[in-house]
Amino acid sequence: MLFHSREGLNAIRWQNADFDALSEQAAVAIDRKLRLALYARADRLLVEEQAAVAPLWYRESCQLLQPYVSVPRVPACMLKLKDVVIHPSGE
Secondary structure (H helix, E strand, O other): OOOOOOOOOOOOOOOOOHHHHHHHHHHHHHOOOHHHHHHHHHHHHHHHHEEEEEOOOOOOOOOOOOOOOEOOOOOHEEEEEEEEEOOHHOO
């Protein structure tokens, strides 16, 4: 997770326990609205309250997948093919 205190993608070495907890909760949240709310709260903490980074833009990405393929919701740069699941018989 980007900017998590125990992850390798934290180039600025910023640490915040609340941000870590929010990121961890969002990463496993099944409910889309809850996940987005958790990530939005973490983003506010990182950008507005702590001003650890100043993003130049926010990017959206789209994936076109067959219904029988499951891909974890992570940034494309962090996607590992071992985590992609192809369901047998199109389940």
